[in-house]
Amino acid sequence: MKYAFYPGCVSRGGTPELYDSTIAVANKLGIELEEIVGAACTGAGVLQEKGLKLGDTLNARTFAMAERMGLTTIMTICSTCQGVMSQANKRLLADSDYLAEINEELKPEGLEYTGRIVIKHFAWVLVEEIGLDTLKTFVTNPLEDMKIAPFYGCYILRPSDALGADENPGRNEYLERIIEALSGEAVNFPGRLQCCGFPIMLINEKNSMEMVGRHTHNAKAAGADAMVTPCPLCHLNLDGQQPKAQAQRGEKIGMPILHLPQLVGMAMGLTQKELGLGRHIVSTKNLLSKASVRA
Amino acid sequence: MQANLQVRRYDPELSEQGSHLQEYHLEVPDHFTVLDTLMKVREEDDPSLALRCSCRASICGSCAMTVNGRASLVCKTRLSEVSPNGETVLVEPMNNQRVVKDLVIDLQFFWGKVRAVEPYLKPRGEEPEGEYIASNESMLNLLTPMGCIMCGACVSACTVLEVDKNFLGPAALAKAYRFVADPRDGETQQRLEALNDESGAWDCTRCYMCVDVCPKGVAPMERIMDIRELIMEAGMTNTPGARHVESFARTVAHSGRLDEPMLAIDTWGRTNVVKLMGNAMLGFRTLRRGKLPLRSGPFHQKQPGADAVGRIFKRLSK
Ligand code: SF4
Numbered sequence: 001m002k003y004a005f006y007p008g009c010v011s012r013g014g015t016p017e018l019y020d021s022t023i024a025v026a027n028k029l030g031i032e033l034e035e036i037v038g039a040a041c042t043g044a045g046v047l048q049e050k051g052l053k054l055g056d057t058l059n060a061r062t063f064a065m066a067e068r069m070g071l072t073t074i075m076t077i078c079s080t081c082q083g084v085m086s087q088a089n090k091r092l093l094a095d096s097d098y099l100a101e102i103n104e105e106l107k108p109e110g111l112e113y114t115g116r117i118v119i120k121h122f123a124w125v126l127v128e129e130i131g132l133d134t135l136k137t138f139v140t141n142p143l144e145d146m147k148i149a150p151f152y153g154c155y156i157l158r159p160s161d162a163l164g165a166d167e168n169p170g171r172n173e174y175l176e177r178i179i180e181a182l183s184g185e186a187v188n189f190p191g192r193l194q195c196c197g198f199p200i201m202l203i204n205e206k207n208s209m210e211m212v213g214r215h216t217h218n219a220k221a222a223g224a225d226a227m228v229t230p231c232p233l234c235h236l237n238l239d240g241q242q243p244k245a246q247a248q249r250g251e252k253i254g255m256p257i258l259h260l261p262q263l264v265g266m267a268m269g270l271t272q273k274e275l276g277l278g279r280h281i282v283s284t285k286n287l288l289s290k291a292s293v294r295a
Numbered sequence: 296m297q298a299n300l301q302v303r304r305y306d307p308e309l310s311e312q313g314s315h316l317q318e319y320h321l322e323v324p325d326h327f328t329v330l331d332t333l334m335k336v337r338e339e340d341d342p343s344l345a346l347r348c349s350c351r352a353s354i355c356g357s358c359a360m361t362v363n364g365r366a367s368l369v370c371k372t373r374l375s376e377v378s379p380n381g382e383t384v385l386v387e388p389m390n391n392q393r394v395v396k397d398l399v400i401d402l403q404f405f406w407g408k409v410r411a412v413e414p415y416l417k418p419r420g421e422e423p424e425g426e427y428i429a430s431n432e433s434m435l436n437l438l439t440p441m442g443c444i445m446c447g448a449c450v451s452a453c454t455v456l457e458v459d460k461n462f463l464g465p466a467a468l469a470k471a472y473r474f475v476a477d478p479r480d481g482e483t484q485q486r487l488e489a490l491n492d493e494s495g496a497w498d499c500t501r502c503y504m505c506v507d508v509c510p511k512g513v514a515p516m517e518r519i520m521d522i523r524e525l526i527m528e529a530g531m532t533n534t535p536g537a538r539h540v541e542s543f544a545r546t547v548a549h550s551g552r553l554d555e556p557m558l559a560i561d562t563w564g565r566t567n568v569v570k571l572m573g574n575a576m577l578g579f580r581t582l583r584r585g586k587l588p589l590r591s592g593p594f595h596q597k598q599p600g601a602d603a604v605g606r607i608f609k610r611l612s613k
């Protein structure tokens with residue numbers, strides 16, 4: 001299985017452990033990743049505020065680059081990248097005049113998007129392409145007795161028509177299925193499909209911190225040992241800002257936040273170092289000893 | 296088909312007991328909606344069940360409730376859709392609004408927000424003899440916000456209203472856009488200034504909840520993005536929200552990639568040391584954990600292809 005790999009800005013910036021753990025897990029699973037070198041940021045919904053065409057052009061450029069690599073599926077590791085790209089692709093495929101107009105902008109680089117790209121988040125690749133039964137055969141360190149609270153991140157779910165909710169109705173429960181395949185217990189808590197607050201972190205910090213505080217508190221109240229997310233932006237907020245959210249709430253929470261590939265890697269016997277588990281703001285120490293993850 | 300409902304009940308006269316769930320099991324025709332089913336319960340089984348409805352045809356907007364946690368018009372939701380194999384369906388009142396009794400919420404909150412955006416035309420200049428004329432094309436982008444039936448589903452689902460009741464919220468902001476974009480309105484600038492203020496257009500997290508639940512395709516969040524675009528076009532760029540967008544665009548145009556620490560510096564202003572020091576992205580802890588903020592700012596490396604990206608920006612950003 002070979003994919004055009006779009007790591008996204010955040011796994012190359014604020015959460016390098018996501019990038020490293022993805023590569024480590026992909027190697028084990030036999031997923032071949034060829035990075036799309038020189039692809040731009042998706043715009044994360046922010047550039048789209050300045051006008052859709054700019055964002056759509058940047059994404060069409062990325063799709064064209066993947067086509068030039070001779071590949072048809074782009075793998076993402078970020079809910080936001082996934083959502084923004086899925087939406088852009090939907091718009092581009094819906095209107096051939098618009099696509100032609102955008103292809104004009106790509107001409108100077110000799111690129112053209114012909115509309116053949118499918119974009120899939122790592123979580124979708126696990127469930128839809130590798131399959132949970134196959135995934136189970138890779139589990140050497142089952143996460144028995146581990147309670148994991150899934151946190152999806154808005155953009156991998158909504159707007160649901162662009163994110164394939166009709167064609168693939170179970171996508172808002174994939175994290176639960178993956179946790180179970182790794183022999184863990186998926187914890188249900190209010191907030192699993194909600195917003196982490198990252199987009200307004202710099203704009204309305206108080207509200208953003210209230211969201212972080214609530215979600216981590218509710219996951220803890222539901223008995224979770226850790227939360228897992230397929231989105232590094234959620235990770236930046238839920239992990240990186242948790243100390244601040246705790247202070248605002250006046251409550252110690254200490255909820256470890258895992259990137260999805262880290263959780264998968266833990267169950268596949270990868271080490272703490274390989275998965276970058278020492279790079280979090282909220283300590284993962286107790287969690288890792290409970291899950292018997294080697295240093 | 297067999298209908299299995301779990302309904303959240305609340306009686307204000309027994310308010311100290313809080314709410315509780317009550318189960319109803321009944322036989323209904325296959326085509327029944329959740330509303331039909333609730334009405335059958337009320338008529339045949341339990342006249343004390345309080346709910347609000349009128350048109351039963353998704354026009355009046357009075358029957359919004361949450362069904363299995365999702366804000367929905369119950370007259371538009373078929374029972375067979377949410378309970379294909381007789382699963383129990385959880386029906387509760389909408390979120391973020393005060394419950395009056397059972398499934399009925401207090402509409403004050405919703406209307407208070409809508410009223411706050413002054414949802415009526417304020418034309419400028421002399422009154423014309425006949426009607427105010429606007430071209431067809433200039434009214435086209437008002438069609439989506441005009442479709443709003445004031446049901447409140449988006450307000451129920453809004454993730455920001457959940458933590459901050461001061462936020463104007465999706466329905467009111469969509470309504471605000473409807474007047475901001477109306478060519479006949481004379482107070483566009485004042486309206487945009489108000490929307491640029493606290494609890495206005497910049498407080499939305501872009502979570503898409505409102506887009507997903509709206510039964511009328513209003514897509515309130517997209518209208519909020521339209522407002523932000525108009526705010527920036529009107530030159531109101533000195534807010535954290537606008538600076539955030541500008542900084543984002545600048546760093547991507549420069550290097551092809553987002554630069555998170557730079558985003559914080561630009562959004563909060565370079566001199567806001569207290570805030571910057573407290574930001575985890577820039578903090579000591581992040582640095583110690585090897586999260587590389589030193590690549591930021593002038594050191595933020597251009598990646599291959601950055602020049603082509605810069606060219607696209609030059610051509611397409613306004
Ligand atoms: S997109 Fe904005 S307005 Fe809509 S529900 Fe989310 S936070 Fe509220």
Ligand code: SF4
Nearest residue numbers: 443444446447449509
């Ligand atoms: S925008 Fe949609 S969900 Fe919100 S009140 Fe109007 S019709 Fe209802």
Ligand code: FES
Nearest residue numbers: 351353356358370
């Ligand atoms: S009863 Fe009028 S919208 Fe449902």
